[in-house]
Amino acid sequence: MTQTRRHLVAGSGAILAAASLCMPAVLGQAKARVVVVGGGPGGATAAKYIARDGGGAIAVTLVEENETYQSCFHSNLYVGGFKSYEQLLHRYDALTATYGITLARQRAVRIDRDTKAVLLADGTRLPYDRLVLSPGIDLKYDSVPGWSQDAEEAMPHGWKPGRQTQLIRQKLEAVPDGGTIVMIAPPNPYRCPPGPYERASMFAHVLRTTGRTKARVVILDPKDSFSKQGVFMPDWEKRYGSMIEWLAPRVHDGIKSVDPAKGTVVTGFETYENCAFVNVIPAQMAGAIAREAGLAPAGGYCAIDPATMKSTADPAVFVLGDACIAGDMPKSAFSANNQAKVAAMVVCSELAGGPAFPTRYFNTCWSLVAPDDAIKVGGRYEPRDGRIAATETFISQPGESDEVRRQTQAENMAWYDAISADIFT
Amino acid sequence: MFWWGRAEAAGNEVLGRHLSAECTACHQLSGKSVTGIPPIVGWPEDQFTAVLASYGRKERGGQVMQAIAAKLSHGDMTALAAYFGALSPKP
Numbered sequence: 001m002t003q004t005r006r007h008l009v010a011g012s013g014a015i016l017a018a019a020s021l022c023m024p025a026v027l028g029q030a031k032a033r034v035v036v037v038g039g040g041p042g043g044a045t046a047a048k049y050i051a052r053d054g055g056g057a058i059a060v061t062l063v064e065e066n067e068t069y070q071s072c073f074h075s076n077l078y079v080g081g082f083k084s085y086e087q088l089l090h091r092y093d094a095l096t097a098t099y100g101i102t103l104a105r106q107r108a109v110r111i112d113r114d115t116k117a118v119l120l121a122d123g124t125r126l127p128y129d130r131l132v133l134s135p136g137i138d139l140k141y142d143s144v145p146g147w148s149q150d151a152e153e154a155m156p157h158g159w160k161p162g163r164q165t166q167l168i169r170q171k172l173e174a175v176p177d178g179g180t181i182v183m184i185a186p187p188n189p190y191r192c193p194p195g196p197y198e199r200a201s202m203f204a205h206v207l208r209t210t211g212r213t214k215a216r217v218v219i220l221d222p223k224d225s226f227s228k229q230g231v232f233m234p235d236w237e238k239r240y241g242s243m244i245e246w247l248a249p250r251v252h253d254g255i256k257s258v259d260p261a262k263g264t265v266v267t268g269f270e271t272y273e274n275c276a277f278v279n280v281i282p283a284q285m286a287g288a289i290a291r292e293a294g295l296a297p298a299g300g301y302c303a304i305d306p307a308t309m310k311s312t313a314d315p316a317v318f319v320l321g322d323a324c325i326a327g328d329m330p331k332s333a334f335s336a337n338n339q340a341k342v343a344a345m346v347v348c349s350e351l352a353g354g355p356a357f358p359t360r361y362f363n364t365c366w367s368l369v370a371p372d373d374a375i376k377v378g379g380r381y382e383p384r385d386g387r388i389a390a391t392e393t394f395i396s397q398p399g400e401s402d403e404v405r406r407q408t409q410a411e412n413m414a415w416y417d418a419i420s421a422d423i424f425t
Numbered sequence: 426m427f428w429w430g431r432a433e434a435a436g437n438e439v440l441g442r443h444l445s446a447e448c449t450a451c452h453q454l455s456g457k458s459v460t461g462i463p464p465i466v467g468w469p470e471d472q473f474t475a476v477l478a479s480y481g482r483k484e485r486g487g488q489v490m491q492a493i494a495a496k497l498s499h500g501d502m503t504a505l506a507a508y509f510g511a512l513s514p515k516p
Contacts, residue, residue, distance in 0.1 A: 338447070360496065362447055376488070379492065380493070392492050394489070411461045414460065418451050418452060421453050421455065
């Protein structure tokens with residue numbers, strides 16, 4: 001039985017937990033120490049909620065080497081010209097000023113689980129009582145033959161923020177009319193399941209609205225199907241005609257190789273030469289800090305206890321967001337933010353006597369297909385049979401009215417502002 | 426009885442605060458009014474509860490809110506209503 005269930009709050013028992021929420025676990029004892037690695041939707045949210053709900057009993061240190069967070073979520077809207085890059089930037093000032101979080105502007109280089117400490121690039125050693133890891137993904141540079149880290153300028157992935165995202169837009173702007181963009185989509189599981197297909201939509205939107213109507217976008221997919229496929233594909237036809245072509249493995253017979261110098265992509269059935277732009281989105285895995293700590297023994301991602309978000313390998317460590325195996329929950333900013341709140345509740349319960357409630361999860365992913373035309377997928381999730389399992393799901397339907405799609409896009413934009421405020425303020 | 430009333434109110438506040446974290450992924454705690462997702466801060470409690478219950482019965486349209494409300498008990502809804510009802514919108 002987990003800590004969460006043992007301390008379940010029911011009825012008037014909540015008052016006892018509420019009273020203890022504001023007191024250190026043991027009076028006179030030094031504060032409990034929580035270190036959070038990674039300042040994205042998982043880590044920053046966890047740091048905020050632990051500091052907020054720890055009743056002053058927990059000292060929270062957020063380890064993040066970047067001064068500014070650049071969101072991957074909504075970066076496709078930057079590619080499509082619906083947002084400026086500056087609108088994707090968020091600072092940590094409010095987290096430190098409002099909640100008393102200590103920001104360690106350093107790269108975490110190693111975790112010593114035996115002595116419970118995080119080692120930073122400048123040699124600092126941060127001891128912890130609980131560690132929250134939310135390092136995001138690393139790319140598997142060897143997952144596409146002929147492609148490598150050296151080739152990520154010529155054939156950008158744009159699956160991590162910053163220069164890569166900007167390269168995607170620059171290359172899109174340079175595509176001539178009649179040119180071919182080839183996107184190599186990633187295998188499951190990967191960050192943002194509908195992301196490649198929203199990005200293809202943005203490519204088509206930009207090409208069409210800049211008069212490059214003879215250009216085309218070819219998606220070579222290693223998967224037989226993809227997120228929101230039943231809605232994306234009829235929408236592509238409606239909005240962009242035949243501009244976007246999606247090819248399943250049975251059609252392209254596998255991606256055999258790419259040549260970054262020549263802009264060539266070879267599949268089992270066809271060779272695409274002189275591509276205007278090749279977007280390689282490779283296979284992915286948990287960030288190195290989590291893998292090297294021995295928390296991802298198989299498959300590259302970290303197994304967690306679905307009731308607590310604790311690593312199954314170490315009960316003092318929580319793994320959130322894209323780096324963990326979250327069952328039916330997709331790797332999304334919404335999921336990471338949601339999982340962080342579960343982890344924060346468990347941490348505050350264990351270290352500060354805070355209340356514990358039944359664990360449940362929620363996620364929604366919006367995707368923009370065309371101006372004022374967005375679709376969504378989402379669901380409710382619970383721990384079940386050792387994994388996070390969907391208990392109710394919903395998805396946009398093909399053929400919805402323009403008004404429904406406009407409203408969905410308005411939701412999408414409002415969600416970004418709200419979740420950014422929830423994470424960073 | 427007075428003490429128990431206070432105890433229940435405090436328990437309700439803890440529950441409302443906990444459950445509110447699910448709401449603030451989409452609804453701004455500041456109550457800021459934005460197109461697309463309505464503010465939920467400072468509503469009359471009975472109205473707040475009635476709207477949530479209507480989503481829970483799938484009478485009121487909206488996929489996200491229907492899925493959220495389906496799992497909320499009446500006690501959850503009144504706790505949320507009290508929590509958000511006590512907040513004031515910030516400009």
